[in-house]
């Protein structure tokens with residue numbers, strides 16, 4: 143998952159792509175923790191301020207350190223021309239805005255670099271848990287299966303089906319990043335999503351999960367390709383490689 147940045151000394155950034163992704167995920171997390179400081183803001187207002195401030199900081203950092211790259215973010219118009227750019231950063235400055243605003247720990251910052259539609263570096267921070275996961279340092283997920291399936295609060299038909307067929311106990315977790323990292327840490331064996339999401343919701347989580355040796359694909363088993371003209375990525379599965387065959391066979395019965 144490495145690629146050497148050959149940007150010709152632009153602004154003299156001394157950070158590799160991997161380091162930059164991790165620092166952005168961690169730094170935006172610190173800003174978001176600051177936004178929640180002291181219970182001075184609450185509810186939707188708190189979520190809006192979090193989205194805005196994390197986005198502004200990330201945009202400034204990327205503009206300074208990687209001015210030639212394009213950026214796709216949940217919270218802003220595209221930077222650069224994604225159709226022609228080889229290098230595109232895909233960012234969710236605050237995934238799990240609702241959980242963030244309600245005081246929960248289940249929210250994340252997603253930072254991924256894609257090149258030709260493939261993820262080359264990714265970082266996901268879970269700031270309220272003090273964790274940063276990076277594709278260049280994450281350990282391979284091993285150990286016994288937990289028998290658990292990470293799900294959204296409202297499970298889709300596909301999720302209920304897989305849970306029943308594979309005998310996985312559904313555990314609701316907020317934020318796509320937090321759910322994916324639960325599979326990376328072994329807390330859950332799989333995260334299955336159907337019914338809609340955008341590339342920023344799952345790109346960095348999938349990048350870290352792939353680097354941890356997990357199976358990641360669309361529900362029909364095909365690879366996930368990023369930086370599409372319309373960045374909708376509505377369904378995918380992240381699971382332990384031991385479950386891959388049973389998972390895809392079970393999904394094939396309904397998908």
Ligand SMILES: Nc1ncnc2c1ncn2[C@@H]1O[C@H](COP(=O)(O)O)[C@@H](OP(=O)(O)O)[C@H]1O
Pocket residue numbers: 216234236237238239240293294295315316317318336337338339340343
């Ligand atoms: N059906 C759907 N359509 C679009 N986005 C969805 C979605 N279901 C979940 N998401 C997005 O996926 C992220 C994780 O959601 P959840 O925790 O409910 O599974 C959230 O991102 P944001 O918080 O960045 O908006 C949420 O908006």
Ligand SMILES: [Mg+2]
Pocket residue numbers: 216234236237238318342343
């Ligand atoms: Mg999101």
